[in-house]
Amino acid sequence: MAGTLKNLNVLMCGTGEYTTGWTGSGASKSDKKIGVVALTLFDLRRLGKVDQLGMVGVNGSKFPAIRQHLDENIGNVYKDFDLSFDAFPDENKVDPEAYKEAIDKLAAGDAVIIFTPDSTHYPIAIYAIERGIHVLVTKPATQLLSHHNALIEAAKKHNVVCFVEHHKRYDPVYSDAKARAKTLGEFNFFNSWMSQPKSQLETFRAWAGKDSDISYYLSSHHIDICCWILQDIAVPTRVVASAAAGIATSEPYNCVPQTEDTITLLVDWQSIKSSKHRGTAVYTASWTAPLKAGVHTLQHWYYMGEKGDINIDQAHRGYDLTFDDTGKSWVNPFYMKYSPSESGHFDGQRGYGYISIEKFVDAARSVNAGLSQPSDYDAHGLPTIANTVLTTAILNAGRISLDEKRPVGIKRDGDQWILE
Numbered sequence: 001m002a003g004t005l006k007n008l009n010v011l012m013c014g015t016g017e018y019t020t021g022w023t024g025s026g027a028s029k030s031d032k033k034i035g036v037v038a039l040t041l042f043d044l045r046r047l048g049k050v051d052q053l054g055m056v057g058v059n060g061s062k063f064p065a066i067r068q069h070l071d072e073n074i075g076n077v078y079k080d081f082d083l084s085f086d087a088f089p090d091e092n093k094v095d096p097e098a099y100k101e102a103i104d105k106l107a108a109g110d111a112v113i114i115f116t117p118d119s120t121h122y123p124i125a126i127y128a129i130e131r132g133i134h135v136l137v138t139k140p141a142t143q144l145l146s147h148h149n150a151l152i153e154a155a156k157k158h159n160v161v162c163f164v165e166h167h168k169r170y171d172p173v174y175s176d177a178k179a180r181a182k183t184l185g186e187f188n189f190f191n192s193w194m195s196q197p198k199s200q201l202e203t204f205r206a207w208a209g210k211d212s213d214i215s216y217y218l219s220s221h222h223i224d225i226c227c228w229i230l231q232d233i234a235v236p237t238r239v240v241a242s243a244a245a246g247i248a249t250s251e252p253y254n255c256v257p258q259t260e261d262t263i264t265l266l267v268d269w270q271s272i273k274s275s276k277h278r279g280t281a282v283y284t285a286s287w288t289a290p291l292k293a294g295v296h297t298l299q300h301w302y303y304m305g306e307k308g309d310i311n312i313d314q315a316h317r318g319y320d321l322t323f324d325d326t327g328k329s330w331v332n333p334f335y336m337k338y339s340p341s342e343s344g345h346f347d348g349q350r351g352y353g354y355i356s357i358e359k360f361v362d363a364a365r366s367v368n369a370g371l372s373q374p375s376d377y378d379a380h381g382l383p384t385i386a387n388t389v390l391t392t393a394i395l396n397a398g399r400i401s402l403d404e405k406r407p408v409g410i411k412r413d414g415d416q417w418i419l420e
Contacts, residue, residue, distance in 0.1 A: 038085075045082055052086070095105070113136045114138060125137050135163070136357065167387065178228060182233075213259075247261045317418070
């Protein structure tokens with residue numbers, strides 16, 4: 001018999017910019033100065049959806065500075081926040097596998113939210129799922145299609161919610177565009193651009209080029225949006241990748257020799273309903289954009305269908321500010337709202353960065369109460385692990401194409417997608 005909704009215990013895996021707004025060199029200089037994950041969970045606890053919180057990193061010595069940062073920039077800004085959380089590992093320890101100890105302290109039905117370097121997503125997610133823990137993992141879910149398929153099977157076996165944090169699906173403009181694309185007939189062409197300033201190479205120097213690349217990190221956003229739009233229209237069949245290099249590996253960034261600056265994936269799409277209709281998609285991402293472009297993330301895409309097109313510029317939303325010291329900047333109030341409400345409380349519940357986390361918390365609580373099944377959410381257009389498999393297939397194929405200098409095929413083999 002279905003029970004009542006109980007508050008969810010959540011472990012945050014990762015202590016960096018997106019979780020806390022804190023980087024190794026201090027508070028982030030990006031548009032996420034006080035983070036997204038911890039702030040959202042503190043608010044969901046205030047609103048009665050979340051209970052106990054934990055946070056796990058690799059180096060426990062960071063936690064005093066993180067707690068001070070959260071106290072100063074969240075506790076002193078918003079009313080009625082409980083900022084308490086359990087920290088792993090201990091302050092005097094460095095332990096790359098501290099996530100195991102932290103997850104072992106959870107109970108089945110609790111949740112983890114994973115914002116760690118791309119190469120660590122799979123081992124953390126599979127460890128949690130096999131213990132009956134619900135998982136929200138940032139994009140890319142995994143770097144290998146085989147790992148993504150393994151997470152799909154494990155989540156099904158253990159009957160847990162596993163979502164990928166593709167928050168762009170909750171952007172009101174993108175979700176409106178998806179609905180309108182359904183009226184445009186067969187797919188013909190898609191082109192996306194996403195970039196961040198060269199300063200990100202300093203933020204990500206510890207892993208840039210070693211553990212992941214700019215395509216996994218940034219193109220995952222728009223590849224997922226394209227896959228989401230084309231969910232019942234077309235499937236990808238072939239990927240060819242090309243990369244520019246030379247900036248990230250030079251002064252002052254000095255990233256490892258294999259680090260690319262800008263990566264482009266050219267993808268063939270085959271119509272599901274019509275053998276004669278094929279489409280082309282071009283996805284480009286860069287982390288060597290100019291430093292003072294007035295926006296942290298430049299992002300736009302173009303979609304052309306049989307009966308019309310869609311053109312979206314999500315960097316310039318018709319809303320710009322000018323400051324004497326920094327010049328003109330374009331802002332995005334739809335993602336996270338950091339200014340307090342009239343009563344002094346956090347007021348960002350309508351931002352799509354917040355909604356993305358809240359949807360996962362709501363789903364996990366509903367499954368725990370017996371009110372829904374994890375598989376129900378596959379039919380809702382939400383970024384479940386099952387609904388995002390083609391995004392990983394394209395990204396993985398792109399990496400193989402760069403490394404092996406060849407086209408890579410994508411095809412269905414029984415109930416799984418595989419690479420050729």
